[in-house]
Amino acid sequence: MKKWSIVSVLLALFLILSACSTEKDSGTAKSAGSSGGKIKIGLAISTQNNPFFVTLKEGAQAAADKAGAELIVLDAQDDTAKQISNVEDLIEQKVNVILINPTDSDAVVTAVESANKANIPVITVDRAANGGKVVSHIASDNVKGGQMAGDYILELLGGKGNITELQxxxxxxxxxxxxxxxxxxxxxxDGVKVVASQPADFDRAKGLTVMENILQSNSDIQAVFAHNDEMALGALQALDSFGKKDVIVVGFDATDDAVKAVNEGKLAGTIAQKPKLIGEKAVETAIKVANGETVESSIPVELELIKKQ
Structure with a gap:
């Protein structure tokens, strides 16, 4: 009788431990959405000193608020080391998904790999990462946008002239x-030449300074393509100070200031990249990933040439 009592106790303990183990396993298998918890999304953004990225963040925040998700935004202030630290901070906060808008596509690889090791999915936004595992990349087709700008400049030049590129x-x-x-x-x-290609770091003040330096060494310029509107607006200031108001300037992003300059006839055009929509799509995609859904590896956002009608 005593022997059977011991066996019964051992069997009961085995069943209890098995039940606890099963409960634990099923809990870890649940996604953030199915477990009933609030989805927490991290956004490691390159800078908030650029209107484009301010609008992108606003779009992301609006989408998060609408979905009832929590969005944690950390600004790298265009500092690569700070962005890597920001991603580590988001990992420590145990977010469900990390959205990264890289300051540098090569340097950010370290941050992406850190998130990979922590089993936190990564989505890149507007700018890609050159390594690490990324679930999805959400951006406009920047190659297509650059080509749109070039074609438009050629059209306005009539196929002849010197062009400067602000990178x-x-x-x-x-x-x-x-x-x-x-x-x-x-x-x-034929008849077209890029006479200068210099970086101005997506910054208006640097766009002004770089354009002034270019004009001091070569004033025979008929058009300027700037990789973003902030540099384009800086170039306009430089050209105005040199009395060259007839130079064609085309930017990229369609920020409010740039669109206003287009409507006033100061800026010849800008490529609209729709940052608000990029931010919205980034958060919507992050929520799908957090809920265990499959998403496309690349999600494009349409472009549009903005010019004075």
Whole structure:
């Protein structure tokens, strides 16, 4: 009788431990959405000193609020080391998904790999990462946009003239791709020459300074393509100070200031990249990923040439 009592106790303990183990396993298998918890999304953004990325963040926040998700935004202030630290911070906060808008497509690989090791899905936004595992990339086709800008400049020039290119931050996919598209349009065209290509880091003040330096060494310029509107607006200031108001300037992003300049006839055009929509799609995609859904590896956002009607 005593022997059977011991067996019964051992059997009961085995069943209890098995039940606890099963409950634990099923709990870890649940996605953030199915477990009933609030989805927490991290957004490691390159800068909030650029109107484009301010609008992108606003679009992301609106989508998160609508879905009842929590969005944690950390600004790298265009500092690569700070962005890597920001991603580590988001990992520590145990977010469900990390959205990264890289300051540098090569340097950000370290941050992406850190998130990979922590089993946190990564989605890149506007700019790509050159390594690590990324679930999805959400951006406009920057090569196509650069080519649109180049074709438009050729049309306005009538196929003849000298062009200056103001490049974005070296190492970013946006700068590389916009430049590639632009050169596809204008290189090897008779009567057209790119006389200067210099970085101004997507910054208005640097766009002004770089354009002034270019004009001091070569004032024979008929058109300017800037990789973003901030540099384009800086170039306009420089050209105005040199009395060259007839130079064609085309930007990229369609920020409010740029669109206003287009309507006033100061800026010849800008490529609309729709940052609000990019931010919205990024959060919507992150929520799908957090809920265990499959998403496309690349999600494009349409472009549009904005010019004075």
């Amino acid at each position: 974005g931050i070296a190492g970013t996919s946006a700068a590389r791709d916009r430049g590639d598209g632009f050169h596809k349009a204008v290189d090897n065209k």
